[in-house]
Amino acid sequence: MASPSRPLALLARPWLWSFVGAALVYVATIAFTGGFGAVGMIQAALALAVFMVIAGIGQMFVITLGPGNVDLSLPANIGLASAVAMKVMDGSDAMIVVGLAAALACGAAIGLFNYFLIWALRIPPIIATLSASFVIHSIDISYGRGLQIKPPPGFAAFTSSQLFGIPVLAILTALFATLMAVVLHRTVFGRSVLAIGQNMRAARLANIPVGRVRLVTYMLSGCLGGLNGALLAGYFRGASVDIGNEYLLASIAVVVIGGTSVAGGKANVPGIWGAALFMVLLLTMLNTYGASAGIRLLATGLIIIAVIAAAGGQKAPR
């Protein structure tokens, strides 16, 4: 392991570039506005990056499991959990915790269902999570039809509250990300995930309970999707079927841009924060420059392809 104290070794760390990219985009934007909104922009970026980070951490654990592992059911999961959370909370402050628990349980159930399909049908996770997402999406459409419950005022205020000018959710998510980095690198579970990603067969021979670790990983991703759905519904003042749509690309993109290997076995938590800030600031920049929705989509897609092409050189996950 190279020591991070040497500057060159630090530069070689891929996740650093996501922060550099975020900073460059930020500078380019405030240069355009002449310094106007410099603080507000960071606050907004932090608030929005939170949702990408939460979805991204779940996706990162899944992708780290190795080739073919990816959770395509996240958007449907987030949509359904947002509806479940809003229905259980029913606008009452007293039910906030119960609603969050319901969203987490909903996500966990989806993770369980995903892994059940992978295990029972012996199909690649891509197809399993894709088929699951069809079904979840339909359940959401049917369950959430005409749902116009506003989040409880206390919950809505919490999701957009600030401490010393920093969004509270961003602080909590940073703490959570630190915790997850510890889980990844210092616990038996995290190291098992990495080991399975490096070589599933060797992991199995080393007596790692591969099935159980994969199950927990998919349930973790499901839980984080559920949590994300509840928080999004609070932040955007209501649930919707499409609320999670952008998080399929976003969750995979922040993982890839953040320096996690798409071939599995090598993960990076801080990079997810850098990548999420990069993505959010990029969209802010395009908005500031007055780009239309079409240009924004085009630029997002091209940048993701450019980053993955530059990172390249890895074994494809399929």
Next chain:
Amino acid sequence: MTSVPLPGAARGPLLASISVRRLIRTLLPALSLTLILLAIAYLNPRAISYFGFSLMLNLAIPIALATIAQMFILCVNDLDLSIGTFVSFVGCVTATWLRDAPLFGAIVLVGCIGLYAALGALIHLRKLPSIVVTLGMSFVWQGLAILLLPRPGGKAPDWLLWLMSFKVPYVPFPIVAAIVIGLVVHVGLMRSSYGAILRGAGGNPVAIERAGWSLLKTKVTMFALAGLFGVLSGLALIGITTSADANIGTGYTLLSIAGVILGGGEFVGGRVSPIGAVIGALTLALAASPLLTFMHISPDWQVGANGAILIIVLAARALLSRRER
């Protein structure tokens, strides 16, 4: 996978039962389609007619073409998550440029196929995960479609309208088209010698490379073919709907993957079936809307029904192969 002989089974009968299971497995796509058809016939006998089929299978042609496009990609162990938005973009080009400036429109569409080929080269040369690249491309195509056609509109070229409203005596046009598509691709991919190389590039790339074939070329060919069938799918779709919308083909990504799998294609290893894929697409086209309508189930469950069918068929397949081992 390790092969575990069934306890207490003699070799002869075991082999026989394996071949029966293989046969059932091969016929699974056709069986699913037959089941859906029987259900429709039971629920609404009048639907089983020339007119009924023309109506029910109206949108099956573009779905079948998109499924074939996806099949080419799956065959070389990749996955295309951008085919839906690509079909949307092609639709937008068809309803605008191809009508107003046919030559320019045609050049753009050929350029799209070239771009698909270039993506294949990029994925191969940089060893990139296709799901990330095509997910990125899905945003690119959607962005371009919105730029070209911000509001639903445009109009299909007259020759395309004429072609898609073609009437064949006795047999509904969508069925004829499905048979033609299935057979043409079957002959090209399953019966030609280069087709075998193309499938081999998915099945055992190392062997194909050692035998002196360029894996880059096979990947580029397969992606270009996917682009070609994506373009055909967009053309067919606009020929039926007559006008376009930037999100018109979005659902095709999921439908196409489901169609290939339903049709007996494997996820890895170059084991695909063009005829199966077309049958899979027809099954999905019938199950998604006509069957649900006849069962008085709300269209909310359309996507869910596709997912459920996919899971059921995969479960049946897993059951059959488990016995085989």
